[in-house]
Amino acid sequence: MMMMDKSVASVHIDAKVWNQLYLLAELDNQHRFIATNDSFRSLTNDHFIQGCAINQCFQPFYLLTNQKIGWLYVWDKVKEHGVWRGYIYLSDQFSARLVLYVSILQKEDLSGYYVIGENRTKQYDELDRQLEQLRDLTHMKEAYDEASIIAITDPKGVITYVNDMFCQISKYDRTELIGRTHRIINSKHHPKQFFKDMWSTIKQGHVWRGEVKNKAKDGSYYWMNTTIVPFLDEGGRPYQYVSIRSDITDRIAAETELAKAMEHDFRRTIKELQNCIFKTEKNDKGHIIFTLSEGKIAEELSMTTELVAGRMLKEVWGKRFEEVEQYFERAFSGVSVQFELSYGERFFYISLSPIAKNGSVVEVVASMMDITERKQAEEMIYYMAHYDALTQLPNRTLFNEELHQAIKVAEKDKHQIAVMFMDLNHFKLVNDSLGHSMGDELLQQVAQRLKDHLPEHAYVSRQGGDEFTLYLDYADRMQAKELATLIVEQMAAPFILHNNEVYISPSIGISMYPDDGKTIDELLKCADAAMYVVKDERTSHYCFFTEELHQKITERMELERDLRQAIPRGELELWYQPKMNLKHNEIIGLEALLRWNHPEQEIVAPNLFIGIAEETNLILPIGKWVLYEACRQMKEWLSICTRHVTVAVNISFRQFSDHEFPDLVASVLKETGLPPQYLELEITESVAQDVEYAIRALKKIKELGVGVSIDDFGTGYSSLSSLSQFPVDRLKIDQSFVRNLNPSNQAIIRTIIDIANHMGITVIAEGVETM
Numbered sequence: 001m002m003m004m005d006k007s008v009a010s011v012h013i014d015a016k017v018w019n020q021l022y023l024l025a026e027l028d029n030q031h032r033f034i035a036t037n038d039s040f041r042s043l044t045n046d047h048f049i050q051g052c053a054i055n056q057c058f059q060p061f062y063l064l065t066n067q068k069i070g071w072l073y074v075w076d077k078v079k080e081h082g083v084w085r086g087y088i089y090l091s092d093q094f095s096a097r098l099v100l101y102v103s104i105l106q107k108e109d110l111s112g113y114y115v116i117g118e119n120r121t122k123q124y125d126e127l128d129r130q131l132e133q134l135r136d137l138t139h140m141k142e143a144y145d146e147a148s149i150i151a152i153t154d155p156k157g158v159i160t161y162v163n164d165m166f167c168q169i170s171k172y173d174r175t176e177l178i179g180r181t182h183r184i185i186n187s188k189h190h191p192k193q194f195f196k197d198m199w200s201t202i203k204q205g206h207v208w209r210g211e212v213k214n215k216a217k218d219g220s221y222y223w224m225n226t227t228i229v230p231f232l233d234e235g236g237r238p239y240q241y242v243s244i245r246s247d248i249t250d251r252i253a254a255e256t257e258l259a260k261a262m263e264h265d266f267r268r269t270i271k272e273l274q275n276c277i278f279k280t281e282k283n284d285k286g287h288i289i290f291t292l293s294e295g296k297i298a299e300e301l302s303m304t305t306e307l308v309a310g311r312m313l314k315e316v317w318g319k320r321f322e323e324v325e326q327y328f329e330r331a332f333s334g335v336s337v338q339f340e341l342s343y344g345e346r347f348f349y350i351s352l353s354p355i356a357k358n359g360s361v362v363e364v365v366a367s368m369m370d371i372t373e374r375k376q377a378e379e380m381i382y383y384m385a386h387y388d389a390l391t392q393l394p395n396r397t398l399f400n401e402e403l404h405q406a407i408k409v410a411e412k413d414k415h416q417i418a419v420m421f422m423d424l425n426h427f428k429l430v431n432d433s434l435g436h437s438m439g440d441e442l443l444q445q446v447a448q449r450l451k452d453h454l455p456e457h458a459y460v461s462r463q464g465g466d467e468f469t470l471y472l473d474y475a476d477r478m479q480a481k482e483l484a485t486l487i488v489e490q491m492a493a494p495f496i497l498h499n500n501e502v503y504i505s506p507s508i509g510i511s512m513y514p515d516d517g518k519t520i521d522e523l524l525k526c527a528d529a530a531m532y533v534v535k536d537e538r539t540s541h542y543c544f545f546t547e548e549l550h551q552k553i554t555e556r557m558e559l560e561r562d563l564r565q566a567i568p569r570g571e572l573e574l575w576y577q578p579k580m581n582l583k584h585n586e587i588i589g590l591e592a593l594l595r596w597n598h599p600e601q602e603i604v605a606p607n608l609f610i611g612i613a614e615e616t617n618l619i620l621p622i623g624k625w626v627l628y629e630a631c632r633q634m635k636e637w638l639s640i641c642t643r644h645v646t647v648a649v650n651i652s653f654r655q656f657s658d659h660e661f662p663d664l665v666a667s668v669l670k671e672t673g674l675p676p677q678y679l680e681l682e683i684t685e686s687v688a689q690d691v692e693y694a695i696r697a698l699k700k701i702k703e704l705g706v707g708v709s710i711d712d713f714g715t716g717y718s719s720l721s722s723l724s725q726f727p728v729d730r731l732k733i734d735q736s737f738v739r740n741l742n743p744s745n746q747a748i749i750r751t752i753i754d755i756a757n758h759m760g761i762t763v764i765a766e767g768v769e770t771m
Helices: 015-021 038-043 071-081 121-147 164-170 192-203 249-260 266-271 296-300 313-317 319-332 372-386 396-413 427-434 436-453 477-492 520-537 547-563 610-615 619-638 653-657 661-672 685-703 720-725 743-759
Strands: 023-028 033-036 058-061 083-090 099-106 112-119 149-153 159-162 208-215 221-232 238-247 276-282 288-294 337-343 346-357 360-370 417-424 458-464 467-473 495-497 500-502 506-513 542-544 572-581 586-598 602-604 646-650 679-684 707-713 730-733 762-765
Touching: 015 038, 023 038, 058 071, 071 083, 071 099, 099 121, 121 436, 149 164, 192 208, 192 221, 192 238, 208 337, 221 249, 221 372, 238 372, 249 346, 249 360, 276 296, 288 313, 288 319, 296 360, 313 319, 319 337, 319 346, 319 360, 346 372, 372 396, 396 417, 396 458, 396 467, 396 520, 417 477, 417 520, 427 436, 427 500, 436 458, 436 467, 436 477, 436 495, 436 500, 467 477, 477 506, 477 542, 506 520, 520 542, 520 547, 547 610, 572 619, 586 619, 610 619, 619 646, 619 653, 619 661, 619 679, 646 707, 653 661, 653 679, 653 685, 661 679, 661 685, 679 685, 685 707, 730 743, 743 762
Parallel strands: 506 542, 586 646, 646 679, 679 707, 707 730, 730 762
Antiparallel strands: 023 033, 023 112, 058 083, 083 099, 099 112, 149 159, 149 238, 208 221, 221 238, 276 288, 276 360, 337 346, 346 360, 417 467, 417 506, 458 467, 495 500, 572 586, 586 602
């Protein structure tokens, strides 16, 4: 299909690139599919799509609202503008949800349409989850927006959000505040040091509390009791500040009026105040006693003058006095003090003002105001910043804070801490097969099992996705091993997800403080590395980090780094192993064996680097180089030798799975000039994981005239039914059978030969190195 506009005809884009990057389809004038590329067919049910009109298969919709769009609207836009771009989803009830971003263009000759698409399913699912979380956060925000005066700033103090209550009290419109700093409401009342101390506190990630006098737009002044909460990024640096304020203008005014009324009818003045105003002094024995207590709050708490005058604070407040005694002592030393106090289910903010005569404090006047709603808003914001919304477990920020404190204690007391990094094997399969809602429910059940069975001194958090971190304080390696075993046992029982039994297992990496690291980053990095060893080796569910593992990881990283330069530096080379016909004692073929001539380690065997190449996708350029070099060399030998000797090239599963692979083989043959009958491709039984694709690809290769053999036969995944469908020429019996010719292996070899003979397939035995 040609999809280039005339205006850009000078730009040539290879068709392979289009097929690799995009989903391509062609429609006729009745909007029916008449052609699709491999990428399009691999994501859809080919039988369902082919021959159907696009409106029968897909539904356009708006991304953010999920509202459907009528196809008539789409075709009108194509007719009007020549193109429509937007999102569509596959409406086949038998298929998993598939979301595409497409451009639909009308052909120049008006004979039909082109469809160019990209698979956006994962992005759509992620956006859907984020929107759901955003809706939850919005409900929380609305709750505390109604209770407190809220403002949010960036790290430099620039205002990014204010709620309606902030605008009401400051008398500024929201547009006048966003993008400005709080200097816009600075009353000049406080010294510069006051704000320097505030910024010093919050920049270190600590919560700041204080009273601030501000100036409204109309010139009036108001007082705010303020709490500023820093939100920290993964590096522990504040990325925004949320301030929760309550209006204390009336309280400050009351205190001011109180000072003026000290010599007048003090009690009558304060009795009608909403807050509680009380006076204390020290008796002859040095005990702090009430002399006056009035206000609405005093009545609610049964603390009016009639009930408390002459009584000690310790007697009235009981154990609460032990919490606040130090503040009263400071006030009687001449220092103004503010603090918060919980009283039953309510929270109060108390301000103590010393009254001095002749240089000595004779009494302390206190103001007590209810801040329960503000405290609840603070607790909600703290929870949002430190806990995972899905599992209710501590998040990365809180985990790091707790582990940091544990390390400080362990450093002082000289004890060990075990740190664990855990993820869930095959979690993606649950998401893909049952849906993300089931995946979320699985994560919640996993979190609950972890919480229910954690021993003392253990702490767990969710890092994100299916990753969890834990630490066990006061633990040696044996105790860490016992905890890891306990977790594996608890995860072994089935999880019930809407009547579906789901089985998963964890992979756990363990590092020890201080042996493997003395910082959080070092310990988590080591635990993470150990976890990936578990996933790679699959011999156990947990693994401790060791120096040998560190050395292994370092060597692997260095090997990967060097492997990326092996082709450009010309370090790869092919060795050729002969294939013999023992009956006629003659060479019938060669097998190309890859070797890496490393500049420092000399010859590196394939088993040391092929795994790295497959994990990093370097196997594709390396495999292409091997195929080209083997064909080039064989062509060169044919010019000096006319015997019919083939060259066999091993093809990795990853390389074979590339839908462009048959085209690559054809291209290499054409470029090197090697006749196809001299090339043989060796595949493994793992290609049977996708039988339909394997059959299609092998047929294309056979049509080129290239031979095909199955390598390491008898050790893989294939079945006889799939083998019978594969157009192969040879079976290579794995050398593990040949080198140990016990009665069982001899029986297997005879069976393989019998099967091959009946199917007309040649058999080659690997590992025969002597007569």
